[in-house]
Every structure is written in C-alpha cells, then in structure tokens.
Amino acid sequence: MDDIKGTYELVSPGSYRLRYPIGTTINGNPKRLSKNIKAKNDKQAMKELILWNLEIEENGYNELDSILFKNFYEEYWVKSAQDNLEIKTFEAYNSVIQDRFLNVLGNKKVKEIKPYEIKEIVVNAKRLKAVERYGIEISRQTKKRILSAVSNLFIVARDEYEIVKENPCNRVIIPKEKNAKKLTYEPYTSDEIALLFEKLTDAPIRTKAIVMTAFFTSARQGEIAALEERHFDFENNEILFDQRIIQKRDYSLKRLDGLKASDSKKMVVPDDYMDIMKSFISININARKKLNIDGIKHTYIFGSPEGVPVSPTSLNRNWARFAKANNLRKIRFHDFRHTSATYLIAQNTPVKTVQERLGHKDYSTTMNIYAHALKEVDKKASDSLSKFI
Template identity: 25%
Template sequence: MARVTSESGGEPTKGKGRSRRNGEGSIRQRKDGRWEARVWVYATNGSEVRRSVYGSSWQEAHEAMIKLQSDKMAGVRVPTGGDTVGHYLDYWLTHVAEPRVRPATLANYRRLAGAYVLPYLGSKKLGQLRPADVRTFLNRLKGVCQCCALGKDRKRVQRGASARCCAAVPAVCCANVLSDGSVRYAHRIVRAMLQDAIVDELIATNPARHLRISHRYRPKFTPWSAEEARRFLKAARGDRWYALYSVALALGLRRGEALGLRWIDVDFVENVITVRRSLQRVNGQLVNGPVKTDSSERKVALAQPLARVLELHRADQVRQSKTAKQWADHGMVFATKIGTPVEPRNLKRHFDQLCAKAGVPQIRFHDLRHSCATILYDQGVPIENIQDVLGHSSPTITKTIYVEATRKIQ
C-alpha cells in the first residue's frame, strides 16, 4: 500500500513522508483502488470528529479534502447522530411547530406528514438526506397514484371496506395523485422542518430549500364581476344567509373569519367590524381560534347599506331565538337555527345551490374574497386600501393573488 503525504499541491510519494501537522489531513490508497482522504472537522454538537472523503484518483481525494478543510475554516459543521427524518419530524411537530402555528394549520401538518412525508422519507437518516431524495419524494406525490404506492386500498379493505383500487380484482388504478396545492404544502412542511434542524445544529444545510419544483405556485380562479355579484345577491335576498354572503362579498372575509364573527365584534355606532377570530374544524371539533396571521386581525369599515343588512339580520336572529324550542346562545353573528356555530361544509352545499339558482359561474366560497378585491379594484379603489380590507401584510400580495383586472381597465 502506498503511504503518501497530503501537502497542498503535491503528488503522492512512496516511502516515509514528512510529519503532518494536526488537522492537516491524510490521503491513502485503499485495497479497492480508491483514494481516501481523512480530515478532522467540527460536528454540529460541538465535538471534533474525523471524516473521510473518496476519489478515484489521488487528485480527486485531495480536492475533496481541501474542500472539507475550507468548510471547516468557514465554520461549516458536519451533522452527527443517527436520527431519522421520522424521529425528528415527530419532535418538530410537537415542540417547534405546535407553539407557533394555528391549531388548524398544525392539524394539516400532522395529516400530510403522517400520510405522505413519513412513508417516503421517515426511515432516511436526517444527516444523509439529499436534494435528490426530496425531489424524488415530491415527484412521486405528483405523478404516482398514492393509493397504489402506499397501499391505501389494502388498508381500507383490512378495516372492512370494499376494495376500490389496487386491491380490487382485477385491479383498477384510481389515479389518486396529489394536487399541486398539496404537493406544495408537503414541500413547505419538509423545508420548514429541515430549516429548524439546522437551527438545532443537527444538519449543516437544507436539502429542500433551493429545489425548483414544476408544480404551479397558485391555482387559477375566476372572480365574479360586479354584475354577477349583484345577480347572486338578488337571488339570495330573503335567504337566512343573505347577510353572510353580503359580508363576504363586501368585506372579503375568509369563510372562517365570517363564521367566527361575534356580535361584540360589530360596532353599529362607529360602523366598524373587528376581525379577530376564525371558525375552523380541528381534529373533528369546531374551534373559534385566532385568524390566519397577525395582519389578518383588523378593523374594517361598514358601509351604511351593509350595516343595515346586519341590523335586520340581528333582529331576525332575536325573533328566531324566542321561537326556537332550544337556543344555545354563543353570541355568533351567523349561527344555526339553534344558535350554535355553523358547520363550514354545510355552508358550501348551500352556496353551490344559490350559485345555480342565480345562474352565475360556480366558484368556491373563498373566491368571494377574490371577487371583492377585483370589484373594488375595478371601481378605482387603491391597492393599499384593498390590502387593509383583506388584511394582507403587503400590497404586493394583494395585487399578485387577489386582483384580476378586467379587460376594460387593462
């Protein structure tokens, strides 16, 4: 076996070399023909460990060794420990994500992490995760039927349900691939988790940070015009949710924000609504929790016609509470026939029926928010004022996401 020195720029020489200084590193040829360079580096836990890099020639090993030494001088630390992605993900959800995100967001994190991140990445070593691993994971979510890949149908059959996809005989793939939004969400979870692993000094770099993914960043939507909005409200007049749709269209409230409104949030003297709560279903329970972001908590002025609509709605609610066999007063602006919070999914069905009755394009309830922004913009309201109404932190967000200018304005 050849014994060599690791002098910078030198060639390997047989025989006795000069004494190496501490930390300089060494290069040797292995029995399999490869060259191995060994260098002392600093680990993420503060200790000093020896790391090996390899090359097919002495020059390749030497260049890899120089890079390690350069990273060491720059303060880069190498990961230690044998934690898997799954082990750290469980820790991250409980101790890092839970204190800083809304309960509904955390529930989505846990759902996507358990259904997709853990099956694909959970067993991989955290310190050995590479960008190619994350890219393969995201591509499989988008291009492969998850029912077949993860055996969802087999698990469904084990619970007593009928086979619908890969477990059916003959097998008929249901093509259950994830939407662009779900793939983007999974990417966001993995990227955030790995970024915190850097803060915890478990890894040196984030392999998910600079990936360029081909999925669309945001879904396309078509807001209503002012005429379509008027047609819808005309069809909804007399309906018990007329006031709700009026608030959503006029103020651009999210569904959870509208359903989370309480009468103490409505000031009929100053004609102002304070948006500070959001009704969400979390782990099977309806929870009236905080709004999406800090900037989402806001005060929005009530136009006089809208204030009048809410006053009439309150009077109807008072009459209903007196005639109902039972009434659980939660102080909600929009409540069920017995005073309890409204199930968001029930509202969706009602909204779809009204769209058909009015003869307007079928959109999501959330697109009323988009429609509000576009109608205000068409009427000449400055972006900065629309930003305040919608509760965005930046007017750029408002213009990029929510405002689709009409051909006339363009």
C-alpha cells in the same frame, strides 16, 4: 410540579415567546429551547409554560438545533397541526408528509434541508395509489398542494420553534405546464356580481347575510363562522375579525383566538350591508329572548341561539344550494375571496389595502395570486395614457 423551568416574554399583543433552559454552550452561554405561542395575557402564557414543562419532563427533548425531520414531524408538528388546522387539511397534509417526504428527508436535520431537495421531491411526484393509475404524472395544482403540506411543517419550525429563519419552500418554484387546464374556478365578473346581488334581493336574510359577508369582507370560511355580535361596530361601519372556527379530527368544532396569518384585522364595510346585518342580528337576539336563553359566552352570528358555532363547511353548502336554485355559475364559497379581491383591484384599490382585507401576511402573496388582475389594470392604465399620443 415543584419547579417551573424557563421564562415567557411578550413579543407582540397576543403573542409570547417561551424559553426552556437545557444547559450551556462550550463558551458557557445558556442554551434554551424557544417556542412562540398565542396567549391573551401573562396568566395564560404561564399556563402554557407549565404545560410545556410537563411535556418536556414526560417526553424529554431533542436538541432542536439539530433535530431530524422525522423527529420534528412526530414530536412537534403533528400536535401543532392537529390543534391549528381543520381536520381535512390536517389529514391531507399528514398523508403527503408521510407518503412523500419522510422516507427521503426523515434523517436530515430540519435546518439543513435545502429548497432544491424539496423541489426535486415535488416536481418528480407521481400518483401513488393504484386506483389513481400508479406512476402517472400529476397536475401542477396537485404538486402545489404537496408543496403546501411540507411548507406548513417548516412554518411551524420557523414561527413556533425558531429552528429555521426562513421557510425553504418559499424558494421552490414549480414549473408551469403547457396547455394545462385550470382546476380553480374563475372569480365572478362584474356582470355576474350584478346578477348575484339581483338574485339576493329575494333570498332569505340568513343566506343574504352569509353571501354578502363573504363578498364585502373577503374573509375565510372559518373567520366568518366565528363572527359574533360583538364584532360589529354599527356606529363606524366596521367589522373586527379576531378568531376562527376549525373542525377537529373527530369532526367537533373548536374556536381559536387569532386568524390564520395574523392576530386580528378590522375593516370598513358599506352602509347597506350593515343595515342587513343589523336586521339579522335583531332576529337572533329576539330568538334568544323567545327561548329564554341568556348569558351565553359566544353569540355567533350564524350559529345556534344556544351559542354553538356553525361549521365552516356548511357555509359552502348554503351557498351551493342558493347558486344552483338561481342558475348562478358554480364557484366555491372560498372563491368569494378571489371575486372580492379581483373586483377591488379592477377598481384601482391599492394592493396594500387588498392585502389587509384578505389577511395575507406577506405583500408578495397578494401580488403573486392576483398578478393577472394587476396586469389587466396596468394594461387599462396604459391604454388610457395612450390617448395622448
């Protein structure tokens, strides 16, 4: 490649903006395509700029300011989603966009699509497959998943390519159903948490480490699977999360820098938990010594001695076996996030602190998800004050 077009600039630590010139406006001002990327340093940012040059030379480019929904989906979203989403999530989102949105929104400009157009598709959605009784109403929970799928496309359009300033899906409200059954598991109560920790006393140290990490950190499965020895600061009782593991379409695992909603997060955890992790890490170190394994690039806490990470889904399987063997109420491994957050809120932990531990990008996300728990705390506070009357 003889001539590299465009520039890169540092936006924030680990984040760069690429720009590619595509001519000038009527007024003579330069026109550029923009793309936001994750990169550790200038060298990696330059590499991404070169790859983007090659991609544009090979495929050409659309004027992103006026790109159609179907073109953005085919030429930009699919590649981004395959790189950044787990295989099951990508396949689910991809099917939803193909089956429900392409025909209706395909020929509309991405930046001109309105919230009401998306809401109409989502709210009126029916089952599509014959085996699912074609044309029958679907649950609100399923409609929320449909909205999440198309929302991811607009997130890429906003955050990576700056086509839209606001995700229109954020303004779509799905009406609540009357007498609807809950499709999610309730987080553990305080009594159930106490029982869980009682059962963990005699559990294998690996299971103990996995479950306690989920509870004390509120981290996502992929973030826990990516934890390495370097992430544990035993002197200050802190854990750093700065990467995640995802499963690709061919079921292979891939490590990605950064988290789902931020570059990194650091949190303080209890002494007793860190003592368990110190013992568990010592076992891993001794295992590598016995096998004469040295100089591996990544020392994953829950991976193999050779430096291969554990699959995020296997963490759920490990938990499910333990829960069943100990007659604990069934919840998903992911629900430890909700259990931990709900418990912290019940202890009057500031919502901002809970948001940071969960890794939510927006404060409103935490408020919306845990509105019920916050109301319970508010009611207790009100009852407490009423004693003065």
